[in-house]
Amino acid sequence: MVWKIQIAALSVAAYAFAGANAAAVTNYTSTTDPTKITIPDITQTTSHDPAAECSWYTSPYTINAAEWPTSWTIATSNGMNTSKEFTALYNSIDWTKAPNIPVRTRTAAGGLDMSTYDTANDPDCWWSATQCVKPKTADINADIYNCPQPSTWGLTFDDGPNCSHNAFYDFLEEKKQKASMFYIGSNVLNWPYGALRGVKDGHHLCGHTWSHTMMTTLTNQEILAELYYTTKAIKYVTGVTPLYWRPAQGDLDDRVRWIATQINLTAILWGLDTDDWAANVTPGITEQTVEDNYAKFIAQGSDGTFANSGNIVLTHEINNMTMDFFIEHYPAIQANYKNILDVATCQSIQYPYVEKSVSFTPFGGASASASGSASGSAKVSGATKPSGTASSAAQSSGQAASAGSSTFNSINGSLFIAALFGLLVMV
Numbered sequence: 001m002v003w004k005i006q007i008a009a010l011s012v013a014a015y016a017f018a019g020a021n022a023a024a025v026t027n028y029t030s031t032t033d034p035t036k037i038t039i040p041d042i043t044q045t046t047s048h049d050p051a052a053e054c055s056w057y058t059s060p061y062t063i064n065a066a067e068w069p070t071s072w073t074i075a076t077s078n079g080m081n082t083s084k085e086f087t088a089l090y091n092s093i094d095w096t097k098a099p100n101i102p103v104r105t106r107t108a109a110g111g112l113d114m115s116t117y118d119t120a121n122d123p124d125c126w127w128s129a130t131q132c133v134k135p136k137t138a139d140i141n142a143d144i145y146n147c148p149q150p151s152t153w154g155l156t157f158d159d160g161p162n163c164s165h166n167a168f169y170d171f172l173e174e175k176k177q178k179a180s181m182f183y184i185g186s187n188v189l190n191w192p193y194g195a196l197r198g199v200k201d202g203h204h205l206c207g208h209t210w211s212h213t214m215m216t217t218l219t220n221q222e223i224l225a226e227l228y229y230t231t232k233a234i235k236y237v238t239g240v241t242p243l244y245w246r247p248a249q250g251d252l253d254d255r256v257r258w259i260a261t262q263i264n265l266t267a268i269l270w271g272l273d274t275d276d277w278a279a280n281v282t283p284g285i286t287e288q289t290v291e292d293n294y295a296k297f298i299a300q301g302s303d304g305t306f307a308n309s310g311n312i313v314l315t316h317e318i319n320n321m322t323m324d325f326f327i328e329h330y331p332a333i334q335a336n337y338k339n340i341l342d343v344a345t346c347q348s349i350q351y352p353y354v355e356k357s358v359s360f361t362p363f364g365g366a367s368a369s370a371s372g373s374a375s376g377s378a379k380v381s382g383a384t385k386p387s388g389t390a391s392s393a394a395q396s397s398g399q400a401a402s403a404g405s406s407t408f409n410s411i412n413g414s415l416f417i418a419a420l421f422g423l424l425v426m427v
């Protein structure tokens with residue numbers, strides 16, 4: 001079975017929403033108006049059957065593979081560190097001001113090598129070593145790591161979008177529940193309707209890197225490319241330019257933070273980790289471990305642990321199991337917490353994107369008066385219902401899409417099948 005997304009070769013009259021200065025050093029362009037998103041009424045967007053959802057579809061985006069990093073590889077791939085736009089951005093940054101912090105290395109087992117790091121003093125505010133969230137270098141955006149309101153569950157899902165998540169987004173929509181969604185750049189181009197659904201439904205979209213590599217192990221140039229091309233992909237498809245992001249596995253230090261700050265990105269971390277993705281993947285972590293984590297965190301909503309401030313919980317939309325964990329526990333979270341909120345809402349970030357056309361109601365606005373669990377507050381004016389269009393008719397096909405500049409060879413057959421059946425492991 002061969003699976004590819006063929007992108008309709010529509011001409012694109014790209015325009016930028018970003019300000020004049022930003023336009024000089026970035027190329028965040030889009031034809032999508034985030035307030036007027038239509039998603040076609042086709043099986044790929046309506047079915048709950050993973051095979052039907054993930055069958056080939058025509059997308060309204062022209063994606064010239066030559067203009068993007070290779071899917072799921074470090075974003076300097078495919079010559080993207082020498083493109084005109086990236087070079088302009090790279091040269092606009094005064095690298096002499098970058099913190100002099102080494103690129104981290106990995107152990108033979110693949111983990112981060114901390115053997116030479118001064119963990120006791122943690123000079124680089126390296127989260128992976130100490131869970132440090134307050135930068136020790138000047139002029140760096142500080143991390144967000146909790147929701148300030150008491151008894152608040154900050155709802156975040158990593159690793160989307162994905163072709164097979166209609167049931168999950170339908171569930172959130174039915175419950176009027178908003179979440180912060182951390183999208184991987186490669187996934188956004190692979191499954192554009194998944195990303196469009198996220199912004200159409202009023203979720204808070206953030207970047208989650210291009211290739212999900214541990215950021216501290218990358219060079220300055222690679223980090224910039226991972227952040228830049230992910231933001232560019234999200235903007236290109238959804239029409240919004242995220243100002244927030246999350247590093248894979250939380251791996252950031254002041255060097256990574258400084259680079260993110262140069263392109264106006266702020267990291268959102270977490271305080272509670274469900275380990276949902278790791279069940280039956282990491283030795284010693286089973287589904288029961290995750291059930292126990294949920295039970296513990298849920299109890300903390302009403303036992304006084306979060307009497308003075310809330311949390312942000314790390315969960316994933318990566319596969320059926322992780323989505324089902326959340327759906328199963330949602331009623332208990334509602335019963336034990338006063339608020340379940342996306343991070344833009346709980347942090348009262350009215351504009352989490354460069355574009356001001358999408359706004360979130362600061363906490364204390366609409367959400368405070370809701371009975372039971374408040375559920376987030378995105379206002380996407382003029383969002384429209386799905387409707388079929390000729391250019392987006394369903395087209396399942398076992399045939400490879402023809403190669404060429406209008407085809408994004410996102411993922412190949414065996415990888416797709418592995419992904420579909422949950423064999424692709426994300427750590």
Ligand SMILES: *[C@@H]1O[C@H](CO)[C@@H](O)[C@H](O)[C@H]1NC(C)=O
Nearest residue numbers: 021022023025026262263264
């Ligand atoms: C960051 O934001 C500032 C202020 O809005 C803007 O001038 C600058 O161009 C932005 N930088 C990038 C890389 O988007």
Ligand SMILES: *[C@@H]1O[C@H](CO)[C@@H](O)[C@H](O)[C@H]1NC(C)=O
Nearest residue numbers: 076077079080081082087221
């Ligand atoms: C781009 O990346 C390649 C591979 O990492 C490297 O050899 C090359 O020097 C980089 N080019 C520039 C202009 O930095």
Ligand SMILES: *[C@@H]1O[C@H](CO)[C@@H](O)[C@H](O)[C@H]1NC(C)=O
Nearest residue numbers: 014027028029067084085236
């Ligand atoms: C900006 O991005 C668009 C879409 O990817 C592309 O067509 C265009 O050539 C890019 N412009 C520059 C100056 O790189």
Ligand SMILES: *[C@@H]1O[C@H](CO)[C@@H](O)[C@H](O)[C@H]1NC(C)=O
Nearest residue numbers: 048165167168320323324327
């Ligand atoms: C997970 O798979 C089961 C069995 O196919 C299905 O009933 C359920 O709706 C799926 N969950 C989600 C969130 O897609």
Ligand SMILES: *[C@@H]1O[C@H](CO)[C@@H](O)[C@H](O)[C@H]1NC(C)=O
Nearest residue numbers: 071409410411412413414415
């Ligand atoms: C596709 O599969 C081939 C081997 O079957 C592999 O070498 C290649 O890296 C894969 N491409 C992608 C994008 O995964």
Ligand SMILES: *[C@@H]1O[C@H](CO)[C@@H](O)[C@H](O)[C@H]1NC(C)=O
Nearest residue numbers: 162164319320419420421422
């Ligand atoms: C996509 O979703 C499927 C099914 O939920 C999952 O098994 C797979 O790991 C996901 N793939 C990626 C790349 O997120």
